[in-house]
Amino acid sequence: MQKFYKVxxxxxxxxxxxxxxxxxxxxxxxxxxxxxxxxxxxxxxxIGLILLFVMNTWSKIGKKK
Known part of the structure:
Protein backbone atom coordinates (compact mmCIF):
# COMPACT_ATOMS: atom_id res chain seq x y z
CA MET A 1 0.00 0.00 0.00
CA GLN A 2 1.38 3.36 -1.00
CA LYS A 3 1.99 6.11 1.53
CA PHE A 4 -0.83 8.16 -0.07
CA TYR A 5 -3.35 5.41 0.66
CA LYS A 6 -2.00 4.84 4.16
CA VAL A 7 -2.55 8.49 5.07
CA ILE A 47 -17.61 4.33 1.97
CA GLY A 48 -14.27 6.14 1.82
CA LEU A 49 -12.51 3.07 3.23
CA ILE A 50 -14.15 0.83 0.64
CA LEU A 51 -13.14 3.19 -2.16
CA LEU A 52 -9.63 3.37 -0.75
CA PHE A 53 -9.20 -0.40 -0.96
CA VAL A 54 -10.72 -0.49 -4.46
CA MET A 55 -8.31 2.19 -5.67
CA ASN A 56 -5.38 0.37 -4.04
CA THR A 57 -6.38 -2.86 -5.78
CA TRP A 58 -6.70 -1.08 -9.12
CA SER A 59 -3.26 0.44 -8.72
CA LYS A 60 -1.78 -3.01 -8.09
CA ILE A 61 -3.46 -4.41 -11.20
CA GLY A 62 -2.07 -1.54 -13.29
CA LYS A 63 1.50 -2.26 -12.13
CA LYS A 64 1.41 -5.91 -13.18
CA LYS A 65 0.70 -5.11 -16.84
Whole structure:
Protein backbone atom coordinates (compact mmCIF):
# COMPACT_ATOMS: atom_id res chain seq x y z
CA MET A 1 0.00 0.00 0.00
CA GLN A 2 1.38 3.36 -1.00
CA LYS A 3 1.99 6.11 1.53
CA PHE A 4 -0.83 8.16 -0.07
CA TYR A 5 -3.35 5.41 0.66
CA LYS A 6 -2.00 4.84 4.16
CA VAL A 7 -2.55 8.49 5.07
CA UNK A 8 -6.19 8.34 4.00
CA UNK A 9 -6.62 4.99 5.75
CA UNK A 10 -5.55 6.57 9.03
CA UNK A 11 -7.74 9.64 8.43
CA UNK A 12 -10.86 7.55 7.78
CA UNK A 13 -10.24 5.35 10.81
CA UNK A 14 -9.78 8.43 13.00
CA UNK A 15 -13.05 9.91 11.65
CA UNK A 16 -14.89 6.69 12.49
CA UNK A 17 -13.40 6.53 15.98
CA UNK A 18 -14.24 10.17 16.79
CA UNK A 19 -17.80 9.79 15.57
CA UNK A 20 -18.32 6.55 17.48
CA UNK A 21 -17.14 8.34 20.60
CA UNK A 22 -19.47 11.30 19.97
CA UNK A 23 -22.66 9.25 19.57
CA UNK A 24 -25.04 9.39 22.50
CA UNK A 25 -25.69 5.69 23.07
CA UNK A 26 -28.46 6.35 25.64
CA UNK A 27 -30.86 7.73 23.01
CA UNK A 28 -32.11 6.14 19.82
CA UNK A 29 -29.33 6.12 17.24
CA UNK A 30 -31.36 6.87 14.09
CA UNK A 31 -34.23 8.87 15.61
CA UNK A 32 -32.18 11.49 17.44
CA UNK A 33 -31.18 14.33 15.11
CA UNK A 34 -27.93 14.89 17.03
CA UNK A 35 -26.84 11.27 16.54
CA UNK A 36 -27.94 11.17 12.92
CA UNK A 37 -25.18 13.51 11.76
CA UNK A 38 -22.57 11.24 13.38
CA UNK A 39 -24.12 8.16 11.76
CA UNK A 40 -23.97 9.83 8.34
CA UNK A 41 -20.34 10.80 8.94
CA UNK A 42 -19.48 7.22 9.91
CA UNK A 43 -21.24 5.93 6.79
CA UNK A 44 -19.26 8.33 4.60
CA UNK A 45 -15.99 7.25 6.22
CA UNK A 46 -16.85 3.58 5.64
CA ILE A 47 -17.61 4.33 1.97
CA GLY A 48 -14.27 6.14 1.82
CA LEU A 49 -12.51 3.07 3.23
CA ILE A 50 -14.15 0.83 0.64
CA LEU A 51 -13.14 3.19 -2.16
CA LEU A 52 -9.63 3.37 -0.75
CA PHE A 53 -9.20 -0.40 -0.96
CA VAL A 54 -10.72 -0.49 -4.46
CA MET A 55 -8.31 2.19 -5.67
CA ASN A 56 -5.38 0.37 -4.04
CA THR A 57 -6.38 -2.86 -5.78
CA TRP A 58 -6.70 -1.08 -9.12
CA SER A 59 -3.26 0.44 -8.72
CA LYS A 60 -1.78 -3.01 -8.09
CA ILE A 61 -3.46 -4.41 -11.20
CA GLY A 62 -2.07 -1.54 -13.29
CA LYS A 63 1.50 -2.26 -12.13
CA LYS A 64 1.41 -5.91 -13.18
CA LYS A 65 0.70 -5.11 -16.84
Missing amino acids: FLVVFIVFIAINLYAINWQSDILADEENLKFVFSIACAV
